[in-house]
Amino acid sequence: MTERRDLLVALAGQQNAGKSTLFNALTGARQHVANYPGVTVDKKYGQYGDTEGRVRIVDLPGTYGLTSFSLEERVARDFLIQERPDVVVNVVDGSNLRRSLHLTLQLQEMELPLVLALNMMDVAAGRGLEIDPQRLAARLDVPVIPTVGRRSEGREALRAAIRARACDHRKTAAAVDYGELEPAIGALVEHATITPELAAVPARWLALKLLEDDAQAQRQLRERLPAPQAEALLQEAARRRGDFETQARLDVADHLATCRDQTVGQLLAGVVERREDRPRTTLTERIDRVVLNRIAAPAFLVLTVFLIYQVAIVWGYELTNYTWPLLAGMRELVAGVLPDAGFLVDPYTRALGLWLVDSANTLLNYVPIFLILFALIAVLEDSGYMARIAFILDKVLHRFGLHGQSTLPFILAGVFAGGCAVPGVMATKGIPDNRARMATILTVPFMNCLAKVPLYTLLLGIFFVEHKALMMFYISTMTIIFALLVAKLLTRTVLRGEETSPFVMELPAYHLPTLGGVLRRAIDRTWLYIKKVGTIVIAVAVVVFTLLHLPGLSDARMADFEERGRAAVSSFEQAMAGNAYDWVATAEHITPLLNYYNDYKRAKLNASGAEGSRAVKARFERRNPDYFPLVAPPKGDRDARQASRELRKLSSARKSLRREMREERITSSILGIIGRGMEPVTRFAGFDWKINVALLSSFAARESSVATLGVLFQQDEDQNATLEQRMGEETRAGGATALTAVAVILFFALYPPCLATTVMVKVQTGSYKWMLFSIVFPTLLGLGVASAVYSIGVATGSSGIEMMSWTYFGALALLLLLGLFTGPGRRRPVALTTAPEHG
Amino acid sequence: MPNRPNCPHRTLNDMRPGHRARIRRHHARGAVRQRLMDLGLMPNVEVVLVRSAPLNDPIELKLEATNVTLRRQEAATIEVGDDD
Ligand SMILES: Nc1nc2c(ncn2[C@@H]2O[C@H](COP(=O)(O)OP(=O)(O)O)[C@@H](O)[C@H]2O)c(=O)[nH]1
Ligand SMILES: [Mg+2]
Numbered sequence: 001m002t003e004r005r006d007l008l009v010a011l012a013g014q015q016n017a018g019k020s021t022l023f024n025a026l027t028g029a030r031q032h033v034a035n036y037p038g039v040t041v042d043k044k045y046g047q048y049g050d051t052e053g054r055v056r057i058v059d060l061p062g063t064y065g066l067t068s069f070s071l072e073e074r075v076a077r078d079f080l081i082q083e084r085p086d087v088v089v090n091v092v093d094g095s096n097l098r099r100s101l102h103l104t105l106q107l108q109e110m111e112l113p114l115v116l117a118l119n120m121m122d123v124a125a126g127r128g129l130e131i132d133p134q135r136l137a138a139r140l141d142v143p144v145i146p147t148v149g150r151r152s153e154g155r156e157a158l159r160a161a162i163r164a165r166a167c168d169h170r171k172t173a174a175a176v177d178y179g180e181l182e183p184a185i186g187a188l189v190e191h192a193t194i195t196p197e198l199a200a201v202p203a204r205w206l207a208l209k210l211l212e213d214d215a216q217a218q219r220q221l222r223e224r225l226p227a228p229q230a231e232a233l234l235q236e237a238a239r240r241r242g243d244f245e246t247q248a249r250l251d252v253a254d255h256l257a258t259c260r261d262q263t264v265g266q267l268l269a270g271v272v273e274r275r276e277d278r279p280r281t282t283l284t285e286r287i288d289r290v291v292l293n294r295i296a297a298p299a300f301l302v303l304t305v306f307l308i309y310q311v312a313i314v315w316g317y318e319l320t321n322y323t324w325p326l327l328a329g330m331r332e333l334v335a336g337v338l339p340d341a342g343f344l345v346d347p348y349t350r351a352l353g354l355w356l357v358d359s360a361n362t363l364l365n366y367v368p369i370f371l372i373l374f375a376l377i378a379v380l381e382d383s384g385y386m387a388r389i390a391f392i393l394d395k396v397l398h399r400f401g402l403h404g405q406s407t408l409p410f411i412l413a414g415v416f417a418g419g420c421a422v423p424g425v426m427a428t429k430g431i432p433d434n435r436a437r438m439a440t441i442l443t444v445p446f447m448n449c450l451a452k453v454p455l456y457t458l459l460l461g462i463f464f465v466e467h468k469a470l471m472m473f474y475i476s477t478m479t480i481i482f483a484l485l486v487a488k489l490l491t492r493t494v495l496r497g498e499e500t501s502p503f504v505m506e507l508p509a510y511h512l513p514t515l516g517g518v519l520r521r522a523i524d525r526t527w528l529y530i531k532k533v534g535t536i537v538i539a540v541a542v543v544v545f546t547l548l549h550l551p552g553l554s555d556a557r558m559a560d561f562e563e564r565g566r567a568a569v570s571s572f573e574q575a576m577a578g579n580a581y582d583w584v585a586t587a588e589h590i591t592p593l594l595n596y597y598n599d600y601k602r603a604k605l606n607a608s609g610a611e612g613s614r615a616v617k618a619r620f621e622r623r624n625p626d627y628f629p630l631v632a633p634p635k636g637d638r639d640a641r642q643a644s645r646e647l648r649k650l651s652s653a654r655k656s657l658r659r660e661m662r663e664e665r666i667t668s669s670i671l672g673i674i675g676r677g678m679e680p681v682t683r684f685a686g687f688d689w690k691i692n693v694a695l696l697s698s699f700a701a702r703e704s705s706v707a708t709l710g711v712l713f714q715q716d717e718d719q720n721a722t723l724e725q726r727m728g729e730e731t732r733a734g735g736a737t738a739l740t741a742v743a744v745i746l747f748f749a750l751y752p753p754c755l756a757t758t759v760m761v762k763v764q765t766g767s768y769k770w771m772l773f774s775i776v777f778p779t780l781l782g783l784g785v786a787s788a789v790y791s792i793g794v795a796t797g798s799s800g801i802e803m804m805s806w807t808y809f810g811a812l813a814l815l816l817l818l819g820l821f822t823g824p825g826r827r828r829p830v831a832l833t834t835a836p837e838h839g
Numbered sequence: 840m841p842n843r844p845n846c847p848h849r850t851l852n853d854m855r856p857g858h859r860a861r862i863r864r865h866h867a868r869g870a871v872r873q874r875l876m877d878l879g880l881m882p883n884v885e886v887v888l889v890r891s892a893p894l895n896d897p898i899e900l901k902l903e904a905t906n907v908t909l910r911r912q913e914a915a916t917i918e919v920g921d922d923d
Contacts, residue, residue, distance in 0.1 A: 064877030096904040099879045127904075254865070257876050261883075284906075288889075297893045391908050395894035398910070404897075502867075502913045503897055504874045507906040 005053030007166050008083065012076060012107065013091035014100060015062030016508050018119040020044070021149035021517065022091055023059040026159065043075075050159055058085070064099075066106045067214065074216065080112060081201075081220075086166045088112045089158070094124040094131055094146070095509075097272055101264045102257075104140070108175050111202040113168070115161045116144045117154070123509070127282065128275040136271045141172045150514050176263045180248055181255060184211060184240040191233060197224045210237035211244075211252050284509040288388070297392050304385070305411060308376050313418040313450075316369035323368050327361045328606055335599075343591045344565050344657060352545055359541035363534060366420065366450060370529055374423070375522035377412065382513035387505060394503055399819050400484040401491025402443075403436035404503055410440075413447035415480055421445045421757040422529060425764055432505075435498035439491050441764055442774055443483040445753035448476060455698075455748060463738040467801045471745075474808045478749060481811045486781070488818055494773070532763075536756045544697055547671040553664060561661055568653040575646045580639040581630060593627055594651055596620070600631045671696060685747060685786035686740035695747070699755060738800025739793045743786040746807065750782035851900070851914035854888040860919040861885050867916040878907045880917060 011019045027046030044059040060079060061072035080088065090107055092100035107114055118133055137144035143161045147154030178185060188207035192198045198206065201224070209217035210233070222230045241252050248255065291300050334357050338350040380386045390404030397406050406428075413424030424444040431437040456475055464471045553561070569590060576585040584593050603616045621628045630647055633640035666672050675692035682692055752775045753761065762771040785807075793803040854860060862884050865872050879902045880886070887901040897910045 065873070067873050067877075098903055099905065102877075253873070254876075254882070257881060258883075261881055292890060292892075292899075294893045387908075391892055391897060391899065392894075394910065395892060395896045398896075502871050502874060502910060504871075504878055504880075504907065504909040504913060506878060507899060507908050 007053070007055045007086045007162065009055055009057045009087045009089060009162055010060050010079060010083070010085040011057060011089050011091055012060045012080070012103070013062065013117075014064050014093065014103060016506070017062070017091045017093045017100065018147075018149035019059055019062065019091045022089075022117060022119060022147060022155075022158070023057060024517070024520065025149060025152040025155050027057055048159070050163055052163055055159075055162065063103065065103055066110070077216070080107075080110060084112075086113065087115055087162050089115050089117050089162065091117045091119050091149075094118045094120045095127055095129060097131070097268060098264055101267060102260050104142075105176055105260050105263060108140075108142070108172060109202065109205045109208060111171060111205065113165050114142045114172075115158070115165050116140065116142050117158055118144055118146045119149050121146045121153075122148045122151075130273040130275060132271050132273075136267065139267050139271070140175065150517070175267075176260055178208075178256065178259045181211065181244055181252065181259075184244055187240065188233075188237060191236065195225065195229070195233075207237075208256065210234065211241050212256060213238075213241060213252070282509065284384075287510055288507075291385075292388060292391070301389060301392055304380070304389070305415070308373070308411060309418070312369055312373040312376055313414075316372045317418075319368040319372075320365055324365060325606065327364055331357050331361060332603075340592065341595050343569075343594070343654065344561060344661065351549075352542070355545050356538060356541055359537055360534065362451075363537050364530070367526060367530070369418075369450070370420070370423070370526045371522050373412065373419070374525045375518050377408065377427075378518040378521040379513045380408075382511055382517060384508040384510045387507050390503075390505070391507060396819070397436075398503070399822075400488045401436060401439045401495070402484070402487050403431050403433050403440070405431045406436060406440040409444050410447060410480070410483070413444045414449055415447055418450045418453060419447055420529075421447065421449050421753050422532070422760050423525065425753075425757060425760040426525075426528075428764055433499075433501045433503070435491060435495050435500045438495050438498055438765065438770070439487040441761055441770075442490055442777075443487045445757055445774070445778065446483045446486065446750060447479050448749075449754075451698075451754070452748060456745060459741045459745060463741040463800060471801070471804065474804055475745065475749065478808055478811065481808075481815050482750060484815055485811060485818070488822075532756070532760065536759050540755050544671070547674075548666055548669050548697075550670055551668070553661060553668070557664060561657060565654070565657055568650055568657070572646055572650040576643060579643050581643045584627070584630065584643070590650075593630065593647070594654060596624060596627050597631050597647055597651055666693070681783070684791055685743045685783060686790045687744065687747075687786075691744060695751065698748075699752065739790060739798075739803060740800075742793070742800045742804050742807075743790040745804075746789055747782040747786040750778050750785060752776075752778040752782075848918040849920075851886070851888070851898070851909075851917045851919055852911050854919070856888055856890050859885060859887045863918040863920050865917055867913065871913060871916070875909070875913065875917065879903070879905060880907065880909075886919070 011023055013019050023044065023046065027048050045056060046059075047054055047056045049055070058079065060076040063073040063076045065073065066077045066080075067073055079085075088107060090104050092104065104114070104116060116137070118131065118136075121131070124131055131146070133144040133146050143165060145154050145158045145161050147158060185204065185207045188210060189203045192201070192203040192206055198221075201220075206217060206221070210221070218234060221233060224230075225233070244250075244252060244255075290296055331354070334353060335350075338353045339347045341347075341350060377386075380389070386408060389407050392404075393407050394404030397403055408430070409424040409427045411419070412427050413419045413421045421444050424447065425441050428437050428440045428444070431440060456472075460468050460471050572590070573585045576582045584590070600616070600620050603620070604613060607613050607616045617632060620631065629637060629640040630643050633644045671693055672689065675689040675696060678692045679687075679689050682688075687695070752758070758771050758774055761774045762768060765771070789803050789807055792798070793800070798806070848863075849860075851860075851862075862880060862882055864882055865875060865880075867875060880900075884902060889899040889901050889906065891898045892908075895911075897908050898914055899906055899908045
């Protein structure tokens with residue numbers, strides 16, 4: 001009787017019961033991550049086929065119960081009620097059955113067709129627990145399949161049980177006896193069963209939820225029933241709840257929990273036996289005795305963070321040296337496909353195409369770092385140490401309105417040096433306290449993202465040669481000081497009204513993470529990063545490109561440049577007169593030859609070793625044997641040597657013309673005009689329009705700040721100075737000092753998140769309002785701080801390093817003051833219909 | 840603090856490391872109470888205070904099969920019986 005071939009199956013269970021592991025085991029690689037509509041909880045679904053048909057599986061978020069308090073629980077519950085899956089696999093932790101079965105009983109009350117996956121059987125055995133699945137199955141009237149998720153043990157049995165359960169339409173009897181509440185439940189059930197609109201809702205479950213005063217069940221009732229009918233039912237529930245609570249002097253919710261707990265106790269009697277044959281200090285306890293030791297704990301924590309930094313950031317960065325040539329090769333490939341460059345002006349498709357590839361490459365360049373970072377984070381999470389980090393740091397973070405679980409986002413975003421705010425904001429998902437979560441989202445961008453580092457390095461190289469180390473120390477520790485101060489400020493002001501919830505969580509037993517699980521997570525998250533950030537970066541790159549190119553040079557200026565271009569060409573033609581290769585000095589050959597020459601030079605630069613160099617030569621000789629002697633003159637060919645020299649001259653004349661054009665174009669571009677327009681305000685912080693343009697374009701992606709500065713402070717061809725030297729000279733000539741640099745650094749540290757991050761802020765907060773706030777607030781703050789420091793510095797005649805020290809220690813003093821003398825902020829509990837204090 | 844009862848009861852917050860006690864009742868309400876119950880901190884359950892965090896707050900409790908951590912603020916809302 002297999003009338004339904006394709007099935008919808010949901011995996012439900014508590015956090016860390018092994019849902020995702022079983023999900024992966026069941027579905028293999030065929031899976032997909034999406035979001036539940038309107039919320040930011042991941043919805044993972046996948047599928048497999050069995051002999052009867054297709055089985056679609058959804059991995060529900062981990063829930064302890066099915067109350068509507070937390071987002072995850074709400075999502076899980078809505079899914080179960082609205083989608084009515086054909087089978088619900090309740091994954092339970094076999095080593096902790098007592099707590100797990102509360103959820104099982106609630107699922108049963110929802111009249112869902114259950115299969116119980118008794119997972120972690122290996123852990124249970126290791127703890128000396130003997131479990132009798134048959135007896136449990138008989139008592140619950142639910143098929144029970146023992147599994148070991150990480151070894152895929154029990155997978156086939158589970159698949160068979162899912163299929164069998166779907167074909168079986170028996171209803172299981174109510175398992176829990178609620179004693180004195182039963183009359184009230186019975187009355188409401190009767191009321192519900194005679195109401196046709198409620199036919200689809202499990203009656204007993206609805207009755208319980210209404211008696212419990214559950215806001216979401218009440219809303220559902222109002223949606224399904226006409227108002228008078230709904231109100232009548234709600235009133236009856238309220239009356240019965242009141243009667244019970246005055247009589248029993250007990251909260252209904254408490255009573256339900258206690259009854260369920262009793263039932264669980266009865267269910268487990270004789271099902272779980274404990275072999276008390278060995279000393280019961282588990283390995284986890286022994287590890288924790290060291291790792292959570294009052295003195296050793298901070299040391300372990302620092303060591304862990306340092307290791308993450310060293311492995312992911314430092315070594316990961318070295319790895320990018322090997323991956324960068326791949327990206328550079330890709331650029332060459334694209335450059336080859338796009339229309340060729342013109343003598344002075346390139347076709348727009350080429351300019352934009354290369355611009356896009358460059359923008360994408362800056363992003364993709366970080367992929368090795370992210371893979372490692374995400375893998376390490378997955379190890380921390382799976383092993384159980386992440387929860388310990390929250391345990392150690394909660395006190396400090398809580399003082400400033402944050403949460404123990406804010407640590408992970410901060411680490412990802414780069415507490416000390418190098419990270420990325422995008423995964424940082426992404427990782428705030430797990431923080432249960434909404435106010436702390438918001439504060440974390442809004443302060444994570446203050447961390448040192450990898451892309452801020454080049455600008456710091458540049459400025460330190462120009463202005464703080466003697467104080468480089470000290471400045472670097474200030475910069476890398478200032479971030480956390482600022483983040484804590486801002487978190488405090490925000491929780492006391494704009495976030496005051498947000499919901500908070502307590503820090504209550506499980507410290508799971510230590511697990512050895514599996515390679516597959518860690519890799520899968522690292523790849524999943526990296527891919528998500530590429531997808532989410534990639535699309536944004538490309539879109540923004542187009543906008544910035546446009547703003548930098550429009551309105552473009554005036555016709556008069558253009559004519560002037562063209563005139564100079566012609567002059568350069570004609571002097572090339574003159575020099576080539578009488579040369580054996582003079583055939584190249586014609587209009588049809590000059591530009592292609594120059595492009596060929598440039599491509600060749602670039603290829604030689606990228607080639608490594610003598611062999612690579614030979615390969616490049618061979619390739620270019622094949623590409624155009626006629627041009628080749630001009631870029632690599634054969635020995636003894638004097639004409640070729642001379643022609644090559646002339647070619648180099650022409651090329652450099654062309655380059656400097658193009659550069660001049662670019663500078664003029666940027667100066668008169670929309671972005672340039674905006675930068676100038678901002679000077680009256682940014683003057684107080686000491687920023688001129690060039691710095692403004694750099695900061696504006698860094699909003700698209702931080703990397704571009706240094707690139708834009710590079711364009712703005714460009715050199716003439718014969719002058720072979722580094723950007724540091726050029727910028728140093730020019731800005732010093734313009735009256736800029738180390739003080740300006742300090743202002744820029746402070747502004748950059750507090751600067752709004754890059755666009756990719758703000759988009760992630762939108763995703764995580766679910767509101768454009770907060771996204772806008774995350775841009776405007778740091779801008780004002782950064783400008784305020786930079787202006788104050790700059791102006792005070794100018795007024796008192798202090799040097800840059802002095803002002804930096806004052807700022808740093810001022811902020812530190814404020815931090816200590818706030819940390820020591822203020823509490824964690826008033827608790828504002830979740831808005832609930834709470835029962836009166838004493839029943 | 841609205842969650843705190845007026846009469847002085849012994850609570851989880853008053854326990855010292857290594858001590859064992861049985862939970863009597865909750866004084867927290869709503870979501871907080873639910874969360875505590877979800878994690879197994881139910882009336883009649885026996886708990887051992889394992890340790891407090893390096894900065895004294897939060898605390899770690901051992902229940903039957905799991906270890907749970909919570910802040911002292913919440914611990915103070917859970918009334919316990921005498922050591923046994
Ligand atoms: N020893 C053991 N570990 C498991 C088992 N199933 C899952 N795990 C581990 O338990 C941790 C949590 O599993 P996960 O699937 O993420 O749980 P979820 O929160 O329910 O999705 C991971 O480190 C898994 O590798 C099992 O049967 N035995
Ligand atoms: Mg999971």
